[in-house]
Amino acid sequence: GQNIDQPTEMTATEGAIVQINCTYQTSGFNGLFWYQQHAGEAPTFLSYNVLDGLEEKGRFSSFLSRSKGYSYLLLKELQMKDSASYLCAVKDSNYQLIWGAGTKLIIKP
């Protein structure tokens, strides 16, 4: 079967750095996405990785290792507004998005 694993919940301090991991086992791979979802709102796109390596976009970076079936989302200089759920999703060989359950990130002052 297809499976995406993320930690259920993480806590970090304002101003710090946090890394959210995602491991996947899918039938084929056509890219990995990270989305941010605030409570009661729809997801918003953060990043897309299809090749191995690190993609940096401001305070957010996303890393991919296809051989390990592993990705992480790195958030720097955490702000209170970063408190949200972070969803990892993988496009399989049929280009269907397989979603992880999401990681709830709690930022403390």
Added chain:
Amino acid sequence: GAVVSQHPSWVICKSGTSVKIECRSLDFQATTMFWYRQFPKQSLMLMATSNEGSKATYEQGVEKDKFLINHASLTLSTLTVTSAHPEDSSFYICSASLKAGGSYEQYFGPGTRLTVT
């Protein structure tokens, strides 16, 4: 760019009635639209994928006669929840993609919160 709207943003209806939710891509033509359902504290659950002008493809366990999807144009898809019951109360989210596959991400609408009393 790539804005997706949904209407209504929230709706309360009585058990047994039907509710229609609209999803529009405002500034692009979406070849594919997706409908998701999300229960509190749970991840997104894909209900169906629809391509303009063709029948929707429903995920396993989703009743196509209960959740009617129409994708009549490249900018509009509708989801009708027929004979709604309290267990259908959920957050319904649509998304639109420029292409069926490839690297194009899905652009999400703001969601519709449905409460069935």
